[in-house]
Amino acid sequence: MVFRALVTHKDASGNVASAIEEMRETSLPEGDVLVGVEWAGFNYKDGLVLTGQGGLVRDYPHVGGVDFAGRVIESRDGRYHPGQAVILTGWRVGEIHWGGFATRARVKGDWLVPLPRKLSTRDAMVLGTAGLTAMLAVNRLKAEGVKPGDGDILVTGAGGGVGSIATHLLGRLGYKVYAMTGRPELAEPLMRLGAAEVVGRDVLEGTGKKLVSPRWASAVDTVGGAPLGELLKQIKPGGAVAAIGLAAGDSWNATVIPFILRGITLAGIDSVMQPIAARVGAWERLTSLFSSKVYEEMTQEARLEDLPRLAGDILAGQVRGKVVVKLAA
Structure with a gap:
């Protein structure tokens, strides 16, 4: 053949x-x-x-x-x-x-x-790796005790696949989502997906400080690099960040200060080697939350x-x- x-x-x-x-x-x-x-x-x-x-x-x-x-x-x-x-x-x-x-x-x-029965093969690839990863990130935030009433959630790189789907899923679950993107033309589409507000990359500009005023209850980070280092300084006490990508780099200048003074969690999300049970569970949850x-x-x-x-x-x-x-x- x-x-x-x-x-x-x-x-x-x-x-x-x-x-x-x-x-x-x-x-x-x-x-x-x-x-x-x-x-x-x-x-x-x-x-x-x-x-x-x-x-x-x-x-x-x-x-x-x-x-x-x-x-x-x-x-x-x-x-x-x-x-x-x-x-x-x-x-x-x-x-x-x-x-x-x-x-x-x-x-x-x-x-x-x-x-899953409710998905077509096209729908499955509209979600794909990005959708599975976003769902795993949302599940992890929930496991860390993050609730819709805790405050604002920041999603970085919201214009991309993982970020846009995470914005949509969190919005459907009742979280107040702030979608961060460097592309202002995506503001309206991201709002329709479920973002409460769209913000620019300047919200994570470097300050040189080890800690700044807490701003976000939690976050889904898809970019890594220096923006992730700044994001950690802005997480409220007890908050969590689900880290997914490295489009902005794989390293940053960091200290333990946000972790030991605010008790925050940095949770890495790996979708590549997830066991079958976690995959099936995430796909089933996607069928009820995601709107193609x-x-x-x-x-x-x-x-x-x-x-x-x-x-x-x-x-x-x-x-x-x-x-x-x-x-x-």
Whole structure:
């Protein structure tokens, strides 16, 4: 069987380039389940893979795509049967294992999650890794005791996939969300998603102080770097920050002062290696909280051919919301 894929190659000089190719199923990596991919997501990691940054790919040629949804074609795993709709996110698929930028993918059954009945495969990828991560962050804040009446919640990088979905989920749960973005044109869409107010990046400008007046009850941080260091100084006593991304860098100048004087919590969110029970629980909760209709204006459809161009855009923070890639005819 021949299928289409966006294949990334690296030449002897280290240059990386991607192009559409026709391949045979025999070229796919080992796995228990063969999936006909209908939709894939396009994420920050995918931008890194397609541009050869971040050291995520070990071997070339490579097929990227860190998440996808589709239907089982063949299965040696008793949990899955032909025709069943499934989702894959994480497990370093699209990085060290071929991913969803193809009309066929072969993966381990342990990496899959059955598609909840209320979601289409397109809806699943509108959410995708970003939606799963946002839901895990919201669940973690709840586990830390953060309640809607505790005060304002800041979501950084709210114009991106994780940030915009986190804004929507928190708003649906009754939290007063302040959506931080450097793109003023996204203010109205973010308000429609559930933000109480949209603020600029200046709310986390460096002060040089070890502690400042408390402002936020808690936060979901998608950018990392120096803004996260400033954010920690502004969290109210007993508050928590769910940390997800590193678009602004992976380090910052910090002290223990906010932790020992205000008792705050910095909680890291890993969606890549989450166990199956946590994944299934998060997906089921997403089906009741997420409104694909409300989020549609933050959704952009693309083709495989568009992804090399979009890679630079997503790394530069120029992609709003979520990009979904249509694979099925």
